[in-house]
Amino acid sequence: MDYLMQLAASPAAWAALVTLIAMEVILGIDNLLFISILTNKLPEEMRPRARRIGISLALVMRLGLLSMVAYIVQLTEPVVTLFGHAFSWRDFILMGGGLFLVWKATKEIHQTMEAPEEDGAAGSALQIGFTAAIAQILVLDLVFSVDSIITAVGMTDHIPIMVIAVIVAVLTMLLAANPLANFIHHNPSIVMLALGFLLMIGTVLIAEGFGAHVSKGYIYTAMAFSAGVEALNMLSRRRKAKAQA
Known part of the structure; x- marks a missing residue:
């Protein structure tokens, strides 16, 4: 309790909290775009529930990773050297997530380009099952959560600040999920733009996995x-x- 009281009275701690919340919210945009595009392919009555479950899993996963923060930090330690470059587990996670995003965005762009105009949103919404959507959201939640926690550890050593920042960021995602997904659904040109964003984000994750900081x-x-x-x-x-x- 004394530790929390001292933390609350520290201006540096408040500054770190505000900065970390802003950063977590911005980093959450990538995850939210993916969830919005993916859940829009479900039947309409399933979409809000899938978004809530997907974002709730992100919260559970990030809080769980925070409880293992000492282990998460070790993910940045080199584990293998290939072609003269040292790779860590974090690098492999980023590359795997990046490849998944590139594959998924490319597949969605292909389906969007090839889909008949008369099918509309209702026809494309049935192209994915509820379980498949949650599984894919879970994969990206893991990638973004690991990156988010490692970034948070680099900004502050105080676990309570990280926990508050993660909770505020995920709650913001939860509030923004339905409006963003509905906006994307009702504006087809936005879908292609969002898929382009995901393609770029996937490419950046792969580049960072190879040590090229962007x-x-x-x-x-x-x-x-x-x-x-x-x-x-x-x-x-x-x-x-x-x-x-």
């Missing part, structure tokens, strides 16, 4: 710029539709 600032700046351009396109289309009407 600043997250560049990634999210590119994503924000692309989203801004698409927002202008959507506004332009709506004005043209009104003018024609």
Whole structure:
């Protein structure tokens, strides 16, 4: 209790908490995009439940990893050297997750391009089962959770701060999940943009697994710029539709 009281009275601890919450929320965008696109392929009545389960699993997984933080930190230690480069378990996890994201995004782009126009969203929603959706969400939850926890450990040594930041970030994801998924569902052009984001994120994860660090600032700046351009396109289309009407 004395430890918590001292922590609460420390301005440095509050600054670390605010910074960590902001970082966790931003890192959660990747996970949320994947969950939104994946659950939109389910029958409509199953989508909210799948999102709640997927995001709840992310919370459970991250809190569980925090309880093993000493072991998680060791994941950055080299375990094998290939072609003159030392790889850690974290590198293999990032590469595996990146390959999965690239494969999934490429597959979804292919299905979107090949799908007949008349099928609409209802036809594509039945292309995946509930269990398969949760299993795929769980795989990406693990990858993003490991990366999130390792990043958090690099910013603060205080477990309570990490726990609060993770809980706030996941609750924010939970609140934003349905509005974001519904927005993506009702704006088909956004789907392709979001899949492009996932493809880029997967490529970056693979690059980081091979030791090529890519600043997250560049990634999210590119994503924000692309989203801004698409927002202008959507506004332009709506004005043209009104003018024609």
